[in-house]
Amino acid sequence: MIDTHSHIYLDEFKEGFDDMLARAKEQGIDEIYLPNIDVKSIHNLKELAANYPQCKPMMGLHPGSVKEDYQEQLAVMFEELDNGKYYAVGEIGMDLYWDKTFVEEQRKAFAIQIEKAKEMGLPIVIHCREAFDEVFEILEAYHDDKLFGIFHCFTGNLEQAHRALSLNMKLGIGGVVTFKNAGLDKVVEKLNIHDLVLETDAPYLAPMPHRGKRNEPAYTALVALRVASLLNIPLAEVDKITTANAKAIFEK
Numbered sequence: 001m002i003d004t005h006s007h008i009y010l011d012e013f014k015e016g017f018d019d020m021l022a023r024a025k026e027q028g029i030d031e032i033y034l035p036n037i038d039v040k041s042i043h044n045l046k047e048l049a050a051n052y053p054q055c056k057p058m059m060g061l062h063p064g065s066v067k068e069d070y071q072e073q074l075a076v077m078f079e080e081l082d083n084g085k086y087y088a089v090g091e092i093g094m095d096l097y098w099d100k101t102f103v104e105e106q107r108k109a110f111a112i113q114i115e116k117a118k119e120m121g122l123p124i125v126i127h128c129r130e131a132f133d134e135v136f137e138i139l140e141a142y143h144d145d146k147l148f149g150i151f152h153c154f155t156g157n158l159e160q161a162h163r164a165l166s167l168n169m170k171l172g173i174g175g176v177v178t179f180k181n182a183g184l185d186k187v188v189e190k191l192n193i194h195d196l197v198l199e200t201d202a203p204y205l206a207p208m209p210h211r212g213k214r215n216e217p218a219y220t221a222l223v224a225l226r227v228a229s230l231l232n233i234p235l236a237e238v239d240k241i242t243t244a245n246a247k248a249i250f251e252k
Contacts (some may be wrong), residue, residue: 001223002238002246003032003217005091005152005172005199009044009054012203012214021052024217028239031056032217033250035091035125035152038065039076042162046084056250058088060113063095063106063127070102070109078116087250089117090125091152094138097130107138116140123249126169132160138219139167150249158187164196170245172199175207175215178226189230193238197246198223248249 001025013020024032035058041092042059049057059080061073068220081089083228092113094106117124126149128135134218139147151164154171161171173196175182198220207222224242228235 001028001030002070002243003200003202003220004150004246004250005035005174006032006202006217007035007037007204008032008202008217009034009041009048010203020216020218024220026219026220029217029220029222030054030243031101031246033087033246034058035062035088036077037062037091039073041241042080043074044228045155050207056087057085058086058090058125059086060088060090060092060125061109061125061149062091063110064098064180065133066102066106066109070105074109074112077113079143081116081120083197084164084215086122088123088149089113089120090123090149091127092124093127093152094131094134095127095129096134101233103134107134110135110138111142113244114138117149118142118144118146118171121252123145123252125150125172125233126151127152128156132156136160136167139169143167148249155182155184160244161187161191170197171195172197172251173227174223175205175211175216175219175225176203177230178207179211180208185230188227191231192233193227193233193241194245196227196229196242197249198238210224230248
C-alpha cells in the first residue's frame with residue numbers, strides 16, 4: 001500500500017519516528033510520499049527523504065503559505081525541482097478557508113507551478129479547500145495531455161469528483177471517508193477504485209477510531225478498509241489497484 005500524502009517531516013513526528021515507520025511497515029505501507037509546504041519545510045523534507053528510501057519527496061508551495069513573497073519562494077522551489085529528485089509538484093492549489101487576503105497571489109502561484117510541472121513532465125498534487133470553483137477554473141485553462149496528478153484530500157460532491165477525473169486527476173481519499181457525517185462515503189461508493197489513491201495527510205485528519213489524534217501512515221490501512229467496505233470489494237483489491245494507480249502517477 002502507498003500513503004500518497006503525508007507530512008511526517010514535521011515536528012509532530014520528532015519523537016518515536018522509527019517506531020511510527022515500523023507501524024506503517026507492519027500495516028503494509030511500502031511507500032510514503034511527502035508534499036512540501038514552503039521554504040522553511042524543505043530542509044527537513046530533504047533530510048528525511050535522503051535517510052529513508054521509502055519516503056519520496058515532492059516540491060511545491062502550499063497555498064496557505066502564499067504571501068507577498070510568493071515569487072521569491074517559487075524561485076527556491078524551482079531551483080530544487082531543477083536540481084533534485086522529486087516525484088511531483090506539490091502540494092499546490094488554493095485555500096480560501098482561513099484567509100482570502102492573497103487570493104490573487106494564490107491563483108498566480110498555482111498557475112505558475114502547473115506550468116512548471118507540465119514543463120518537467122511531473123504530476124501535480126492539489127490542495128483545495130473552499131475553492132473548488134477557483135481550482136477548476138485554473139485546471140481547465142491548463143488542461144491538456146501533459147496535465148495529470150492527484151486531487152489530494154478530496155472532499156467534494158459526486159459532480160466535482162467527475163469533473164476532477166475528467167481533468168486527468170486521481171482522487172486522494174483519506175481519513176474523512178471514515179467520518180460519520182462528512183458525506184464523503186456517499187460519494188466514494190459511487191466511484192471506481194481505478195480512480196482512487198489512498199492517503200493520510202498525517203499528522204492531520206486521522207481516521208476513525210483515532211479522529212482528533214495525530215495521524216500517521218499506518219492508518220492508510222484504515223482508509224483502505226473503509227474504501228473496500230464502501231465499494232464492496234476485497235481489501236486486497238483496494239491495496240493492489242490503489243498502489244498501481246499511485247505508481248502510474250508518481251513513476252510516470
